[in-house]
Structures are given as structure tokens and as C-alpha cells.
Amino acid sequence: MSNPDPDEGPGIDLPSAAPTLHLARRLAHELADVASVEINKMDRGLSVTITPNNAQARSFGWVDFPEEVILHVGEVGGRWELGSGPDDMTFLAAVARSVVAGHVREVFARGRSVVSVMLADGSIETETGYEGLVGCLPLPFWRRWSKSIQYAPYR
Template identity: 40%
Template sequence: MQDDGDESPDDEVSVRLAGLADGLRAELVGRATVEHVEHETLRGTSWTLRPLDPRSAPVWWLLLEDEVMVQVGQFHRGGSWELDRTPEDVDLVERIVRAAVEGRVRETVALARSRVVVTLVDGQVMAETGYVGCLLGLLPLPGWRHWGRVVQYVPYRAP
């Protein structure tokens, strides 16, 4: 550890998130790949879990100096959570990733928006809606969650 109060690059959070990626890489051989990128401009590290079956939900998580972000789904609109850089929030990242691997993710998609619903192993439901684009994201689409295209992602398996 450093003495100046700065977070060490090998703190518990970074070690656990890297360990999550390493464990998934070994566990999901033939079902998914794990990509790791060091972002010098962001001063962070990201991992992307890409299932080989296109009907499964990809997951991306990013570790920054003071936060952890996780994104689930194929459309990169909804399904994004900004979390604190704490062991408790790493637990949540692990639970979200596990839900994706086990096929407990549903995404409703419409023009410039999507809503991702993740069901954790204990039955807790997490949902997040995201929008993209200035004009299209602001365009009202009454009832879009009911008529939008629903994607129920499947568990990770060999294609």
C-alpha cells in the first residue's frame, strides 16, 4: 500500500474485479471470452465478458479511481449502473455478472432507449433505463415499455 492515502492499484476492489474476470475466463471456456483493457486516459481498467452465443447478454465493467461501472445488454442504452468503489459494490457487480451468465436478464428496446431488468440469484430485481441521442432520446414514446421489442437473454452456452 502507498503511504500517501491514494488507492493502490492492487487494493481489494481491483484484485476482486480482476479475479472475477480470471475466474470467468476459466469457467466459460467455449462459451464466452473475457477482454481486458487498461485505459490510460480514463486511468481505469475495463473487462468485457462476451458470450459466444449471440442470444446471451454481454457484460462490461469498468474500474475507475473512485467508482465502478457495470453495463449489461447488447444495445448499450439501459442496463448501466454507477457504483461506489467498495467491496459491497463489487459483490453487486459479481451478482449482476452471474445473472447474465445464467440468463436472468431481459431488455426492452425501442427507438433510442432500452430498459434492462436483471434478476439476481436471491430474487432481487434491478432495472435501469437508458436513452441515447439528444433529440431521439427526448422524443416521447408513450407505452414503449409495452410495445418495444423484448429480448430475454439465454444462459451462456456453447453455440
């Protein structure tokens, strides 16, 4: 979905999702030539998925519920649970801009990944996610010997 005006879009009227809806529509407008932006209304919120045309860039998205926003930027890791306050919305926008700029690195191992996003101010936000059997510990130093990808920018 791409719209010429970031304040217009599909018939989604969710007052609680207004900040993330506005960001999604702005990104759809700004990224129209380099990515697809899907904005979907759900029973209790809003789902946004941004998929770059460049296969070497990282897709991302978020789900906006009335109580929280869940941001996804990785295969397994890269999941941030945010509130709906101004600081959380600033963080969401900053991560989105960094992903689009290609400032994302992901390290993979079996059943886990760690995602690092470098923000515009130079700080790095890191989140590790695990899948698999409960109680299984990862091999030592898995981040050193595992596959690592530095994602490309959208443009």
C-alpha cells in the same frame, strides 16, 4: 483470454482494481468454453468485456476506475455506476452471475432501452438508458409495445 488459474493473467498490476480484476480472471477461468473475456489495462484503470459464444446470450462488461466502477449490460440501458466498496463488488458479481445464467431481459425502443436483471435472491435490478435529442419525451407505454428480448444463458 482464458486462464487456467483465476489468479494468474496478463501483467496487470492495479491495486485499486484488485477486486474486479480477480472477478474477471475467475470468470475467464469459469467461462473459458462458453465466452471470451478480455481484460485490458487503461491509463487510469481496467476494462473488462465478456462476450458469449451463444449469439442469443447478452454480453456485458465494466470499466474500473480508482473512484468508480461502471457496469454495462445493455444496448442503451443497463448502466450502473458503482463505488468500489464491498457491497458494490457483491452487486457486480451478482449481476455478472445472473447475466451468465440468462436472467436478463431488455426492452428496446428508439433511443432507449430498459434492462432488467433477476439476481439469485429473486430481486430484480432495472436500469433505463436514453440516447437522442435532449428534451424529447418517450412515447407513452413504450415498454408495452416495444421489442423485448429475454437473453439466453451462456451454457
